[in-house]
Amino acid sequence: MAEKKNVKLFLELFFGTILIHWLVVILSYWLLGEDGNIFVDFYNKFTETGDTPHYMYIAENWYASSGEKANLIVFYPLFPLLMKIVGFLVRDYFVAGVLISNVCMGISGYYMYRLAKEELGASKAMDSFIIYVLYPFGAFMVLVFTEGLSMMLVIMCLYYIRKKKWAVAGILGLLASLSKSQGIALLVPAVYEAIIYMKNKKKFDIKTLSVFLIPCGTLMYLLINKLVLGDFLAFAKYESEAPWYNTSNWIADNISQQFGMGMTNYTLALEIYWIQIFLYFALIILLLYGLKKKVPASLIAFGGAHIFLSFLHGWLISGPRYMMGCVTMYIVYAVIDNKYVKGIIALLFGLLAVFYTVGLWQGQAIM
Amino acid sequence: MENFVGNAAGILMIALIVVLFWTFLMELSVPVTEKTKVLVKRYALICAGFIFVQMLAAGIMYNFYASDDARANLFNLTAIWKSGAYEYGSLPSIFYLLRGLFALALFGKVEACGLYIGLLCAVITSVTAGLILNDMYDEDKAGKLYIFYMCLPGAYVMFLPAPYAMFLAFFMLYIYSAGKGKKILAAIFALLSVAAHLAGIITICLLIADLLFNNISEKYKELATFIACACGQLIALLVCVAVGGGMGAVLWFGLLFPGVCLMGKSDFIMRDEIYKPLIAVVVLISGFCLMYNINL
Numbered sequence: 052m053a054e055k056k057n058v059k060l061f062l063e064l065f066f067g068t069i070l071i072h073w074l075v076v077i078l079s080y081w082l083l084g085e086d087g088n089i090f091v092d093f094y095n096k097f098t099e100t101g102d103t104p105h106y107m108y109i110a111e112n113w114y115a116s117s118g119e120k121a122n123l124i125v126f127y128p129l130f131p132l133l134m135k136i137v138g139f140l141v142r143d144y145f146v147a148g149v150l151i152s153n154v155c156m157g158i159s160g161y162y163m164y165r166l167a168k169e170e171l172g173a174s175k176a177m178d179s180f181i182i183y184v185l186y187p188f189g190a191f192m193v194l195v196f197t198e199g200l201s202m203m204l205v206i207m208c209l210y211y212i213r214k215k216k217w218a219v220a221g222i223l224g225l226l227a228s229l230s231k232s233q234g235i236a237l238l239v240p241a242v243y244e245a246i247i248y249m250k251n252k253k254k255f256d257i258k259t260l261s262v263f264l265i266p267c268g269t270l271m272y273l274l275i276n277k278l279v280l281g282d283f284l285a286f287a288k289y290e291s292e293a294p295w296y297n298t299s300n301w302i303a304d305n306i307s308q309q310f311g312m313g314m315t316n317y318t319l320a321l322e323i324y325w326i327q328i329f330l331y332f333a334l335i336i337l338l339l340y341g342l343k344k345k346v347p348a349s350l351i352a353f354g355g356a357h358i359f360l361s362f363l364h365g366w367l368i369s370g371p372r373y374m375m376g377c378v379t380m381y382i383v384y385a386v387i388d389n390k391y392v393k394g395i396i397a398l399l400f401g402l403l404a405v406f407y408t409v410g411l412w413q414g415q416a417i418m
Numbered sequence: 419m420e421n422f423v424g425n426a427a428g429i430l431m432i433a434l435i436v437v438l439f440w441t442f443l444m445e446l447s448v449p450v451t452e453k454t455k456v457l458v459k460r461y462a463l464i465c466a467g468f469i470f471v472q473m474l475a476a477g478i479m480y481n482f483y484a485s486d487d488a489r490a491n492l493f494n495l496t497a498i499w500k501s502g503a504y505e506y507g508s509l510p511s512i513f514y515l516l517r518g519l520f521a522l523a524l525f526g527k528v529e530a531c532g533l534y535i536g537l538l539c540a541v542i543t544s545v546t547a548g549l550i551l552n553d554m555y556d557e558d559k560a561g562k563l564y565i566f567y568m569c570l571p572g573a574y575v576m577f578l579p580a581p582y583a584m585f586l587a588f589f590m591l592y593i594y595s596a597g598k599g600k601k602i603l604a605a606i607f608a609l610l611s612v613a614a615h616l617a618g619i620i621t622i623c624l625l626i627a628d629l630l631f632n633n634i635s636e637k638y639k640e641l642a643t644f645i646a647c648a649c650g651q652l653i654a655l656l657v658c659v660a661v662g663g664g665m666g667a668v669l670w671f672g673l674l675f676p677g678v679c680l681m682g683k684s685d686f687i688m689r690d691e692i693y694k695p696l697i698a699v700v701v702l703i704s705g706f707c708l709m710y711n712i713n714l
Contacts, residue, residue, distance in 0.1 A: 243442065250446055299525065301428065301524050301527045301530060302424075302428050303424040303428030304525075306420075306424040306428075307421050307423060307424030307425075308420070308424075310419065310420035310423045314420070328427075332427065335430045335434055336430075339434065342441060348438060348441045348442065348445060352442075355431075355434050355438060362427075362431075
């Protein structure tokens with residue numbers, strides 16, 4: 052009986068997550084006044100958008116050791132690898148990517164609910180789930196980007212860390228850090244929980260060492276750099292060049308730069324710079340609020356580590372997309388006392404979700 | 419404006435890391451009472467407020483007189499504050515070592531690291547001062563004395579990125595540990611205070627005196643501490659000036675703390691009719707002192 056209930060819940064949340072995101076995508080398409088076939092336009096438009104062609108290239112050809120495609124080493128391998136595998140079945144890498152993204156997105160919604168329920172109870176868990184599916188840049192989880200896969204792995208890893216299932220958490224963390232650079236931030240809550248767990252048990256538990264699988268994903272990526280391009284840090288060199296110009300700098304310098312750039316370009320300020328600066332400050336304050344409201348410190352630590360790693364990127368233009376991965380934000384939202392504040396935030400998220408998805412359809416600088 | 423926003427972002431991240439580390443220590447059941455946890459939170463927040471006011475005042479004063487090209491955000495301490503206020507010459511100090519090590523992790527940002535270490539030292543100094551006062555007096559009196567201490571002229575030396583800020587932090591920790599009877603911990607903090615700044619010699623003298631005159635009455639201990647600090651300060655100041663160790667004039671601040679503690683014993687001074695005008699005078703002098711140390 053309980054198992055049937057769980058399956059029912061899984062299906063509701065799985066399909067609910069996918070449907071809500073597709074509703075936003077379709078609504079945004081309709082708002083543009085397009086009268087073509089949405090799926091044909093979706094295919095034509097988004098095969099050329101952002102990182103999608105890069106993932107499709109890697110799925111088809113793997114990384115290049117020379118030439119103009121050598122710079123695609125900056126993309127983490129797990130997502131295109133899965134595209135390759137699923138591509139054998141569907142014969143189209145774009146469709147494979149969309150399938151993987153959407154299935155992973157659905158599972159991420161289910162685990163978001165479960166993680167929140169574990170911490171806060173069923174009622175507040177629904178709040179977390181709702182704000183998660185309304186996140187303004189959630190459309191990236193529909194498209195051929197690594198976000199859907201990464202979100203699923205990160206949320207599942209956090210869930211199993213909190214359940215003290217160290218081996219499962221380690222493996223999921225390894226996969227997460229093989230899908231996106233911020234995946235390694237999972238090591239922080241994993242080590243935190245492992246130490247507290249052993250302190251409470253008053254003995255060393257060898258199973259907790261599984262958390263050190265998490266950075267192995269990053270090490271595997273570095274190894275791929277070495278095998279393909281002869282340098283463990285080849286990705287850093289290519290990231291610092293066109294078209295990304297991304298070097299690691301201290302957060303203060305990056306935020307200063309973004310603020311300055313926002314002052315010179317109003318449109319980009321609204322689409323990229325000021326939004327990510329606002330998100331940075333809002334999330335740090337939210338994390339401190341979460342600590343006050345007794346949200347588990349390990350989850351807060353993950354949020355901090357995620358933000359830390361994301362904002363070390365110089366010339367950051369995907370800050371809002373990266374901040375989607377700050378899972379703690381959805382948990383802390385649920386513990387806000389004032390229901391009017393929560394309602395306003397939910398409304399804001401919903402409106403912005405449509406605004407930014409319309410921008411994606413239009414080819415604006417939403418990245 | 420962009421540098422201000424950037425610096426604020428950096429400080430917030432460091433603050434989050436420090437708060438998380440403190441939370442981690444609490445979860446590890448480091449022996450701290452609930453009352454102490456509450457006081458630490460309270461004084462940390464109040465300290466942040468005091469520091470912000472000092473920085474804001476300095477920033478406004480500086481920018482009021484600065485030309486358009488020379489304007490600086492309030493976190494640009496090297497531009498706003500006179501070098502003598504924050505760089506204490508070339509005497510060796512673990513402050514510089516820690517700043518350098520920290521900068522290795524933070525992309526070589528030595529100035530930013532100095533700022534963060536200074537702010538952290540200020541929080542440690544201020545919170546420990548609050549805890550000491552709460553041990554000595556009731557909450558109301560402790561609060562008044564704490565405010566008095568934070569308003570004293572030269573209070574900005576608590577957060578300026580200099581060895582003296584670090585000395586103050588270790589000095590306070592020494593007094594707190596010694597008061598709790600933790601002699602080994604007190605000795606460690608005394609040694610660290612010397613390693614931070616020459617003025618730490620006073621802490622060593624206090625430590626030795628504490629060990630030698632263990633049986634001295636509590637009534638005379640505090641007075642003796644105050645006198646020892648004042649004399650030691652004079653010696654340290656003379657030595658600093660003689661070896662070219664920087665602006666000794668601001669070195670007096672931290673060592674007034676024993677005097678502030680003694681002040682609480684006087685019911686006369688603590689009466690509102692005396693205490694409140696005294697605060698008014700003190701903050702005015704602080705204003706002059708602050709303005710004197712800004713690059714106008």
